[in-house]
Amino acid sequence: MHITTCEMHTCGEPLRIIENGFPNISGETILEKIAYIRENCDDIRKFLMHEPRGHHDMYGTLRVKPDLPNADAAFIFMHNEGYSTMCGHAIIALARYCVDTNIVEAKEPETLVNIQCPCGLIPTYVSYSNGLSGRVRFQSVSSFVLKMDVCVNVPNIGMINVDISYGGAFYAFVSTDALGLKVKSGDALKAVEIGQAVTNATKKIVKVEHPESEDLGFLYGTIIYDRTELKSNDLVRQMTVFADRELDRSPTGSGTAAHIALLYAKGLLDLNCEKTFQSIVNDSKFTGKIVKEAKCGNFNAVIAEVSGNAYYIGKNSFTSEDKDPLKAGFTVR
Known part of the structure; x- marks a missing residue:
């Protein structure tokens, strides 16, 4: 297995953004995609969230194809137990990520990024000036x-x-x-x-x-x-x-x-x-x-x-060796 990620944090809470190496997934809607991953690819969640590559409080996300017409991007959220319906700290980081990776064209003084997550569409606004993204605000679902x-x-x-x-x-x-x-x-x-x-x-x-x-x-x-x-x-x-x-x-x-x-x-x-x-x-x-x-x-x-701020902290390239008895990941609590 070989998976690359971008690492960010929002107010200290980590976000591991899966960029490459995740297999193709089935499902018309984002909830169907989560169900497919849970049944067929949950080992990858454990591989990335659990030790030794992650830790008990790690948090991650996977970009998928949106199924809402106004969405610029869609993301599935994952953690130590499974998958969640909404994550505000992730939304704040992902909005910057979408602007900085040209998923959405940057506009001054603020760029709108419509992010689809399992609970619905989240309009998110990224401050942008002199080629740099900054503070982010999002409007919740009801x-x-x-x-x-x-x-x-x-x-x-x-x-x-x-x-x-x-x-x-x-x-x-x-x-x-x-x-x-x-x-x-x-x-x-x-x-x-x-x-x-x-x-x-x-x-x-x-x-x-x-x-x-x-x-x-x-x-x-x-x-x-x-x-x-x-x-x-x-x-x-x-x-x-x-x-x-x-x-x-x-x-x-x-x-x-x-x-x-x-x-x-x-x-x-x-x-x-x-x-x-x-x-x-x-x-x-x-x-x-x-x-x-x-x-x-x-x-x-x-x-x-x-509203809040998110920051980049690095990149990772995760692999496993066939003979490693702990290659699947583990938890200690």
């Missing part, structure tokens, strides 16, 4: 609150209240004070285990359904946030645990869109009022705001705009 104040019994924690909101993927939201945590790197390992426990407990009692597609109806992870700052500060601190105990280094793009919808539903955020969302990593920040109200099925929804 984001909405599924349920609020759901009482969940979490092992070793007890009864807590969670909110469930959608921003391209569904997340359970729980405050730090309910869990005895702080949004800081020193609490990251505890947050991983507790966040996963919250996700598992919530899945047992809440049926997560998307009004427009059953393929989008699953709980992707848990976002732990500092509730004390919401009313008095323009800064929201949060950390996201998703997939199989994967900890996002960025503030999480789809999670930020979901959080914006939740804040709006609770009367804590007004239209076009910008907030900053920060992860556990210093200087890892997104800004977000509501650009308009919307509907998703019978749900009141919003279109959230999230």
